[in-house]
Amino acid sequence: MIFSTLDIVGTIAFAISGSLVAIKKKFDFFGVxxxxxxxxxxxxxxRDLLIGNTPVTWxxxxxxxxxxxxxxxxxxxxxxxxxxxxxxxFLFDTIGIGIFTIVGIEKALTVDLDPVICxxxxxxxxxxxxxxRDILCNEIPVIxxxxxxxxxxxxxxxxxxxxxxxxxxxxxIYIATAATIILIRILAVKYKWxxxxxxx
Amino acid sequence: MIFSTLDIVGTIAFAISGSLVAIKKKFDFFGVxxxxxxxxxxxxxxRDLLIGNTPVTWxxxxxxxxxxxxxxxxxxxxxxxxxxxxxxxFLFDTIGIGIFTIVGIEKALTVDLDPVICxxxxxxxxxxxxxxRDILCNEIPVIxxxxxxxxxxxxxxxxxxxxxxxxxxxxxIYIATAATIILIRILAVKYKWxxxxxxx
Amino acid sequence: MIFSTLDIVGTIAFAISGSLVAIKKKFDFFGVxxxxxxxxxxxxxxRDLLIGNTPVTWxxxxxxxxxxxxxxxxxxxxxxxxxxxxxxxFLFDTIGIGIFTIVGIEKALTVDLDPVICxxxxxxxxxxxxxxRDILCNEIPVIxxxxxxxxxxxxxxxxxxxxxxxxxxxxxIYIATAATIILIRILAVKYKWxxxxxxx
Numbered sequence: 134m135i136f137s138t139l140d141i142v143g144t145i146a147f148a149i150s151g152s153l154v155a156i157k158k159k160f161d162f163f164g165v166x167x168x169x170x171x172x173x174x175x176x177x178x179x180r181d182l183l184i185g186n187t188p189v190t191w192x193x194x195x196x197x198x199x200x201x202x203x204x205x206x207x208x209x210x211x212x213x214x215x216x217x218x219x220x221x222x223f224l225f226d227t228i229g230i231g232i233f234t235i236v237g238i239e240k241a242l243t244v245d246l247d248p249v250i251c252x253x254x255x256x257x258x259x260x261x262x263x264x265x266r267d268i269l270c271n272e273i274p275v276i277x278x279x280x281x282x283x284x285x286x287x288x289x290x291x292x293x294x295x296x297x298x299x300x301x302x303x304x305x306i307y308i309a310t311a312a313t314i315i316l317i318r319i320l321a322v323k324y325k326w327x328x329x330x331x332x333x
Numbered sequence: 334m335i336f337s338t339l340d341i342v343g344t345i346a347f348a349i350s351g352s353l354v355a356i357k358k359k360f361d362f363f364g365v366x367x368x369x370x371x372x373x374x375x376x377x378x379x380r381d382l383l384i385g386n387t388p389v390t391w392x393x394x395x396x397x398x399x400x401x402x403x404x405x406x407x408x409x410x411x412x413x414x415x416x417x418x419x420x421x422x423f424l425f426d427t428i429g430i431g432i433f434t435i436v437g438i439e440k441a442l443t444v445d446l447d448p449v450i451c452x453x454x455x456x457x458x459x460x461x462x463x464x465x466r467d468i469l470c471n472e473i474p475v476i477x478x479x480x481x482x483x484x485x486x487x488x489x490x491x492x493x494x495x496x497x498x499x500x501x502x503x504x505x506i507y508i509a510t511a512a513t514i515i516l517i518r519i520l521a522v523k524y525k526w527x528x529x530x531x532x533x
Numbered sequence: 534m535i536f537s538t539l540d541i542v543g544t545i546a547f548a549i550s551g552s553l554v555a556i557k558k559k560f561d562f563f564g565v566x567x568x569x570x571x572x573x574x575x576x577x578x579x580r581d582l583l584i585g586n587t588p589v590t591w592x593x594x595x596x597x598x599x600x601x602x603x604x605x606x607x608x609x610x611x612x613x614x615x616x617x618x619x620x621x622x623f624l625f626d627t628i629g630i631g632i633f634t635i636v637g638i639e640k641a642l643t644v645d646l647d648p649v650i651c652x653x654x655x656x657x658x659x660x661x662x663x664x665x666r667d668i669l670c671n672e673i674p675v676i677x678x679x680x681x682x683x684x685x686x687x688x689x690x691x692x693x694x695x696x697x698x699x700x701x702x703x704x705x706i707y708i709a710t711a712a713t714i715i716l717i718r719i720l721a722v723k724y725k726w727x728x729x730x731x732x733x
Contacts, residue, residue, distance in 0.1 A: 387585025
């Protein structure tokens with residue numbers, strides 16, 4: 134129950150984040166919809182392909198498709214109220230990765246993969262939609278920007294399995310994992326946490 | 334019968350369109366072949382992966398592979414006769430999307446997907462080869478250019494299901510669908526039909 | 534036996550080649566790891582997806598994942614000893630494609646594909662990791678650069694099937710195939726072998 138709600142909230146968050154980037158890039162109406170779809174569905178699609186879960190989820194569940202389209206229309210309509218653009222984008226993108234990390238880990242667990250691989254697939258699910266969005270919009274992919282990004286998902290994933298090992302209730306695991314990821318991401322941007330560059 | 338003929342014609346059209354873009358970009362002989370393959374096979378490959386139809390079609394049907402290679406050689410040989418470059422490119426690309434939308438819808442129907450998803454997969458089959466071609470050649474992807482493009486495939490797809498619902502003969506459905514897509518595309522370029530840009 | 538050793542050596546070679554390009558591009562610590570993973574796993578992942586071998590190999594074999602991470606750390610640590618950068622990169626990339634062509638062909642043979650398609654899949658396995666590396670690092674993909682590259686894999690693949698047809702011992706086939714590819718690649722760079730450009 135809480136799981137399918139999470140999936141929907143993450144989908145909406147990424148659809149809005151994709152729409153905002155496309156609007157900023159002055160794409161037309163149809164281009165905004167395509168970027169919203171790519172951002173929301175990209176991570177889950179790559180995960181489903183890698184684990185062999187085909188037809189991929191959104192092909193057999195029209196609800197997801199309609200949620201993305203509706204969220205994108207809402208973002209286009211209220212684009213001026215989402216006034217401080219980069220703050221709105223950061224907010225929705227951060228909620229998206231926090232939630233989709235959990236979704237990715239849970240899907241990976243259904244095919245009995247090793248926890249290390251589950252965390253990797255959770256991170257891919259969370260990050261690949263945003264990477265696709267940025268490549269299509271000709272921005273530097275989020276994952277290669279200065280502040281810590283994918284690492285937040287990895288730390289959240291480790292938290293997930295520690296709590297699971299301690300037999301914590303799964304709703305609590307979800308909340309703690311998403312909160313960890315979102316908090317790390319906020320602190321990383323606020324305090325400019327970054328990895329050292331490898332000097333040649 | 335008419336269906337497999339359509340598939341071959343669409344493959345030839347996209348192989349030529351890919352070769353023309355690569356020739357214009359001054360790629361070498363081998364680069365032209367790669368772009369021809371990516372343009373012809375890209376859309377069908379993504380569709381097959383998404384619906385789980387693996388090994389993907391062209392791996393088990395060598396005929397398609399040879400048709401692409403032969404079409405690409407012909408395009409290289411007759412490149413000067415295909416004199417007004419952008420007109421030839423537009424022509425072959427338009428035939429390609431008109432036909433591949435139908436191919437994509439029919440393949441999606443074989444796995445019993447919802448008509449909305451079938452139309453989406455038809456559009457992906459038609460458009461993704463050209464998108465791959467443009468990304469590899471460092472052009473703005475067709476789907477993000479000003480004139481209406483993917484929308485032609487969507488309208489054609491809707492036409493397909495209306496006629497199917499009316500129990501029209503399938504050969505007639507194919508002809509009407511392809512003609513609709515090609516006509517919309519021609520009119521869109523001629524009269525500069527475009528979606529409104531979403532102002533920030 | 535020799536086959537799984539080859540797979541490991543190829544993985545290490547590509548992990549180092551990816552790390553070197555990322556270090557040169559001044560990526561941070563985490564970015565170097567991502568590029569190493571994409572370079573080592575990209576080709577095999579695309580091959581596994583195309584033939585429907587899912588979950589893809591590295592998801593169920595953690596060893597590969599740890600080898601890539603370890604190789605990338607070693608490359609970062611010894612980056613100054615790998616002093617003549619472009620020579621080291623060329624060396625590791627060439628070993629990688631020589632070996633991964635064989636790995637790709639053998640995997641394609643397990644699903645009974647035609648030799649022509651097996652050679653194509655061997656070439657994709659060998660080249661796609663480097664192409665992904667170059668796209669993510671914003672370099673011109675190796676496959677589109679001047680000197681002969683993918684052709685070396687194709688010639689090696691033809692050699693593979695000629696020797697197989699002659700019932701040569703499989704260890705000998707592996708050595709001869711990899712040696713052919715590596716030799717062609719070295720000669721191509723040394724003597725600037727290139728295909729003719731197709732003039733518009």
